[in-house]
Amino acid sequence: MSTNIRVLLADDHAAIRLGMRMVLETEPGFEVVGEAADGATAVRMARALGPDVVLMDLRMPVVDGVQATEQIAAAGLAKVVALTTFDHDSYLFGVLSAGASGFLLKTAEPSEITAALRRVHDGGTVIAPEVTGRLVDAFVSGRAASSADTSSGTDGNQASAQPAPETELTAREEEVLHCLAEGLSNVRIARKLGISETTVKTHVSRVLAKLGVESRLQAALAARVRTP
Known part of the structure; x- marks a missing residue:
């Protein structure tokens, strides 16, 4: 069996998903198992694919990242790391209450992203200093x-x-x-x-x-x- 950390990418911008995929696929120990363009799809894919961690955008159509995080966390489908531009405080506090294990900014360096995902996968938490x-x-x-x-x-x-x-x-x-x-x-x-x-x-x-x-x-x- 693979010992890679299985990651599901959830973001409504294809370019951001591509960038995250490139970061993770060039780093040993990670496997991108799927991509979702909205929160509802992220929940369905989390159920179907069983990722270890979901890298979750907060502002998405159909179902936003906060609601998707709540559903994924409540069902124990995966750990969630929120990906945000932190322009809305309500989203930040909302996803915290929803059960996210960490927060990253979309401006984070690749090494920060991979380190954060590893920490959350191991049972820790991550909060971007900003x-x-x-x-x-x-x-x-x-x-x-x-x-x-x-x-x-x-x-x-x-x-x-x-x-x-x-x-x-x-x-x-x-x-x-x-x-x-x-x-x-x-x-x-x-x-x-x-x-x-x-x-x-x-x-x-x-x-x-x-x-x-x-x-x-x-x-x-x-x-x-x-x-x-």
Whole structure:
């Protein structure tokens, strides 16, 4: 069996798909298994082809990248790395909530693209430095709105908002959180901290619960918010 990372490209611009294909096909360890020009096709192809990672544009016809990411992530079809020009903050925060494992800019260097896909494939997360500030601002605003609505007793559309954290992290959990902020996978966290992968999984689950977030990427953003 092939040990290559199987990638599905989803972008409505043929030229961008061609460029991404050329980048990946000239780099050892990758295999482009398909291309989709809209989100609905991306979901269908993810089901049919079983890629490891989907490189997903956010603004596409029929079904946009945020909705497609949500469907793919919810069904466990593949990991998703969003490909964006970050001109709409709502798209960025939306795809984060939808379950994306990372964000890349379309201006990223080929080496950055391949490194990001490898990291996500290995169970880590990736946030383009240029996007971090916007995502952190959106994350903070969302949590602030959640806290305000909770304290005022408002429900409405805030039923799914995450509560503010109520429990302090232990020293070890803080270490794990810092590793999540670096985008490390469980295996790499275990090696760095000298603990078992099973123990890492337990710590990660506790960190997510204590921070009131649902994903490793949200935890990474929370870590940036907590850093002075």
